Every structure is written in structure tokens, then in C-alpha cells.
Amino acid sequence: MGEAVFSTTAQQRARFAPWIVAACSKAVALAAIVLVATVADPRCGRAESTSERSSSILIFPKVVYDGSRDTFIQISNTSNSMVHAHCFYVDATPICIGSGDCLAGTCSGRCEPQWQEVDFNIWLTRQQPTHWTASIGRLTSPNDEPCDRNGPEYDCDGAGIDPGRVPPVSGFPFQGELRCIEVDQSGAPISGNHLKGEATILSSDGDASKYNAVGILGEPFTNDGDNVLCLGGGVSDECPNGAEYQGCGQRVVLNHFAGGADNPLFGPTSTVDTEVTLVPCRADYERQEPTRIVVQFLAYNELEQRFSTSTTVDCWRSFLLGDISNIFDVLTAQTRFVATHMRPSEAANSGFVGIVEEHNFLGDESARVAFNLHELGNRDKTDLIFLPEGP
Numbered sequence: 135m136g137e138a139v140f141s142t143t144a145q146q147r148a149r150f151a152p153w154i155v156a157a158c159s160k161a162v163a164l165a166a167i168v169l170v171a172t173v174a175d176p177r178c179g180r181a182e183s184t185s186e187r188s189s190s191i192l193i194f195p196k197v198v199y200d201g202s203r204d205t206f207i208q209i210s211n212t213s214n215s216m217v218h219a220h221c222f223y224v225d226a227t228p229i230c231i232g233s234g235d236c237l238a239g240t241c242s243g244r245c246e247p248q249w250q251e252v253d254f255n256i257w258l259t260r261q262q263p264t265h266w267t268a269s270i271g272r273l274t275s276p277n278d279e280p281c282d283r284n285g286p287e288y289d290c291d292g293a294g295i296d297p298g299r300v301p302p303v304s305g306f307p308f309q310g311e312l313r314c315i316e317v318d319q320s321g322a323p324i325s326g327n328h329l330k331g332e333a334t335i336l337s338s339d340g341d342a343s344k345y346n347a348v349g350i351l352g353e354p355f356t357n358d359g360d361n362v363l364c365l366g367g368g369v370s371d372e373c374p375n376g377a378e379y380q381g382c383g384q385r386v387v388l389n390h391f392a393g394g395a396d397n398p399l400f401g402p403t404s405t406v407d408t409e410v411t412l413v414p415c416r417a418d419y420e421r422q423e424p425t426r427i428v429v430q431f432l433a434y435n436e437l438e439q440r441f442s443t444s445t446t447v448d449c450w451r452s453f454l455l456g457d458i459s460n461i462f463d464v465l466t467a468q469t470r471f472v473a474t475h476m477r478p479s480e481a482a483n484s485g486f487v488g489i490v491e492e493h494n495f496l497g498d499e500s501a502r503v504a505f506n507l508h509e510l511g512n513r514d515k516t517d518l519i520f521l522p523e524g525p
Contacts, residue, residue, distance in 0.1 A: 183382055183487060185506040188212040188330045189349025190323075191363075191379060191519075192314045195488050196345075196411040196452060196504075197223070197268050198335060200237075200307035205268040206334040209297075209314065209347075211258035213328040218257045219314045220321060220521070222419055223303055225250040226310040226450035237307060247449040249424040252304045253522070255321075256297035256314070264297040268312075271302040310450050311413050315363070315521070316352070322359035323521070325352025325378065335491075335504065343504035348487040350415075351380045361523055365415055366485075367516025382415040382485030382517055383509030385477035390492070392435075392464035392472050393456035400496045407493040408462070411452040412476075415517035416484035424449035427486060428479040433461050436469035444479070447486065476507075485513045 188210075197205045211217040225248050228236035232243020258264060266272035274296045281290035303310075312333075316326045331347030350365060356375040364373035366381015391397065391406040414425040426448045433441045441461035445453070455462040455474070462472060478485055491504045 183380065183509060184349045184351065185346035187349060187351065188327050190316045190325050190327050190329065190352030191350035191365075192219075192312075192329050192331045193348040193350070193413060193415075193487055194312040194331060194333045195348065195413045195450075196309075196335065196491075197303065197312050197333065198307075198309045199269045199303050200309070202338050204336050206265065206336055207268065207312065207331070208263060208265045208333070209256070209258070209329060209331045210263040211261060211328055212330055213326065214260045216257060216259055217326065217328045218255065218317050218319060218321075219329060220317050220323075221254055221256060221300075221312060221314040222417075223252045223301075223312055224310045224417075224450065225252075225304045225308055227305060227308055247424060247451075248305075249422060249449045250304055251419055251422055252301060253419070254299065254301055255317075256300065258297055259295060262295060262297075264294060265291075266300045267291075268303045268308065269306075272296065272300040274299045309452065313417065315519070318359075323357060323361075323363055323378075324359065325354050325357040327352050335502075337502075341501050343491055343502040345489045345504040345506055348489075348506070350382075353378055353380065361420065361521040363519040363521065365517040365519065366513050370516060372518055373516055377516065381513045381515075382487060384485070384511030384513045385475055386486075386488070386507040386509050388474045388476065388490060388507060390455070390472055390474065390490070392467040392470060393454070393462050395464040395470045397494055397496075398470075400494065404494065404496045406495070408455045409452060409491045409493060410455060410476075410488060411450075411491070412447045412486045412488040413450050414447060414484040414486050416519065418518075418520045420520040420522050425484050427482040427484050429486065430477055430479055431458070431461075432475040433467070434473045434475075435467040436471055441466070478513075483515075484517050485515075 228245035228247050230236045230241035230243055230245055232241060234240035234242050236245035278292050281293035315323055316329055318324050334342055334344040336342050357378040358375055362372050364378045366377050369376045390408040393407055394405050396402050397404040397406050414427050416425045428444055428446055430444045443459040443461055445458050460466050488507050489504055491502050494501050
């Protein structure tokens with residue numbers, strides 16, 4: 135990874151589009167490998183969250199801005215009417231309780247996520263897409279220039295109708311999530327299913343990895359518009375009408391290279407690592423309390439030998455599988471590919487969603503490709519999202 139630091143000048147912003155173009159060849163080649171390695175599990179039904187359909191809740195599990203990487207957010211209104219959304223950035227960058235730096239690995243005490251939340255509103259006219267970068271956000275300006283398709287640098291950053299003021303992420307460095315919830319003009323949640331999103335994580339060396347936002351579909355007849363959102367499950371004290379939104383998956387399946395295995399496309403001197411980012415479905419924006427869950431792993435090598443381990447996700451977590459346990463390493467698995475099943479523990483009060491980034495290394499060269507996790511089954515428990523009370 136290069137040492138260059140992102141700038142907020144117009145000249146730097148104009149380079150986002152060329153970065154995406156320059157990275158396409160890497161991303162397409164690596165995505166082909168992922169498709170070859172991915173096999174659907176026929177034993178379970180589909181989950182209710184989606185990465186393909188327009189939804190009422192969008193979750194971007196991984197948003198980063200750390201000086202060498204930044205995140206380009208795209209959200210679209212798929213309907214023919216005006217759509218409003220209430221969005222929340224959650225900064226989960228760990229802070230050191232003690233001395234040192236968590237991100238640098240020098241913390242002498244323990245590292246805890248901040249769970250610092252910043253919210254804002256956007257509105258989109260019919261069929262309108264919009265975009266911004268995490269580090270800069272998007273100001274409201276009636277003097278925005280249209281997209282110059284014939285310009286020397288093809289600068290379209292900031293073009294189009296402004297969706298309202300979008301703030302930059304709350305700190306530097308930043309790692310965390312973005313969640314947007316469809317609301318009506320008064321700010322009450324509705325089940326319109328009109329939002330779709332994508333995120334592109336851009337590196338200063340020209341690499342890019344892209345994933346679809348995880349969508350939660352709204353139920354059309356049970357949403358009472360209060361500040362407690364009920365995802366899946368049945369009738370309860372918090373959810374007198376039952377589920378207002380479809381639920382998160384019961385488990386996810388990830389087919390991946392064993393850690394340190396070689397990539398056959400790049401030859402025996404290459405290596406591959408897999409980074410997983412998980413976010414609990416439950417969120418308490420009213421009390422700003424993080425959700426902690428235990429995630430259980432079952433890993434199967436190509437000989438169907440089974441390995442197990444677990445880890446804790448506190449608010450948000452991004453990790454290499456090899457840092458969780460050596461069961462994911464090629465020396466332990468003894469096969470190039472591993473199928474890993476992840477699910478919340480029975481005692482967990484939340485399901486989770488996430489994405490994966492595959493890291494490929496060949497000498498001094500490296501590239502990443504992002505893709506969505508494959509969800510299976512329907513979680514039978516309710517996941518709650520608590521929105522801030524209105525004035």
C-alpha cells in the first residue's frame with residue numbers, strides 16, 4: 135500500500151473516476167476467481183436480506199478513510215417519486231485504553247471501538263442517483279457544474295442534483311459503517327423499498343474494490359412508523375405488529391482461499407488472504423450503545439474435514455480470517471479452498487451482515503476484490519434498530 139495521503143482539493147477529487155477505471159482490470163480478473171471458487175449450498179433456503187433489490191434499509195458494512203484508502207458511496211432512488219432517507223455513520227475506529235495506538239498495533243492496554251454516531255438526511259428526486267466520498271461528503275451548492283463528459287479528466291464529482299448536505303466522516307482515520315433508512319417527509323420510517331446502494335473502496339495506488347450495500351426489505355402493512363424498527367421475528371412488546379422489515383440471515387457461507395494459499399491464476403509464488411467485515415443488524419442510535427455478539431465458525435476443507443472456532447464482534451469488526459484462528463491457514467486446512475459457515479451464537483441478541491475483501495499478493499504487487507456474503511436461512515429472532523426520538 136502506498137504512503138500517499140488523500141487530499142480534499144478539487145484536483146484530487148477529479149482523480150476518483152480514473153482510479154476506478156485503472157482498477158477495473160484487477161477487479162474483473164479477481165472476481166472471476168471468486169466465481170470459480172464459490173459454490174452455492176443447496177441445503178438451506180434463501181435469507182431475506184438482499185444485495186440486488188431496492189430496499190427500505192441500506193447497510194454499507196465497510197466504510198474506510200485512513201489516508202491510503204477512501205470510500206466512494208452511491209445511492210439511487212429506484213421509484214418515480216421523491217424519496218427521503220435518514221442516514222447514520224458509525225465510527226468504530228478502536229481507541230486504546232492505555233498508551234499507544236490500536237491501528238499501529240502499539241496499544242499497551244485494550245482496544246475498544248468508539249461507536250461514535252453522526253446522522254444526516256438525504257432526499258432524492260424520482261430515479262435519481264447520487265454520490266459522495268467518505269472523506270469529503272457533499273456540500274449543497276446551486277452552482278454545481280454538470281458532468282463534463284468531454285473534459286480532459288472526465289470530472290463528474292459533485293455533478294447532479296444535490297441530495298442535501300452530506301457531512302464527511304466524523305474522524306481520521308475512520309473505519310465503520312453507513313446505514314440509511316427510508317423515511318417520509320416527517321422523518322417517520324416507511325417500507326417503500328426504493329433505495330439501492332454501492333460502495334467502492336479506493337486506494338491511492340489505483341486499486342479499487344466494490345460491493346453492493348446490504349438491503350433490508352420493508353413489510354408493506356405492518357410498519358407503524360415509530361422509532362423502533364423490527365427486523366424479522368414475531369409479535370413482542372417492542373413489536374406489537376410483528377416484523378416491520380424482513381430479517382437478517384440465520385447464517386452466511388463464504389467459500390474462500392485458505393490463508394497463505396497460492397492463487398492458480400498468478401502462480402505458485404502468489405499468496406491470498408481473506409478479510410471479513412461484520413456488522414450486527416441490531417443498532418441503538420437512541421442510547422448510542424454498541425451491540426456485541428459472538429460469531430461461531432464452522433470451516434470445511436475440500437476433504438469435508440470440519441474445524442471450528444469463534445470470535446466476538448463489538449459494534450463493528452474487520453479481520454483477516456487467519457488472525458482469528460490457524461484453522462483457516464493452508465498448513466492446517468491442507469487444501470487450497472475452504473468453505474466457512476458463520477452464524478451468531480444462540481445467546482446473541484442480533485444477527486449480522488457483512489462483506490469480504492480478498493487480498494492477492496504477487497511480489498511487490500497486490501490487489502483486492504470485494505464481494506457480498508452469501509446468506510442462508512431466516513433468523514427466527516427479531517433484530518431491533520432504535521432511532522433517535524424526534525424533538
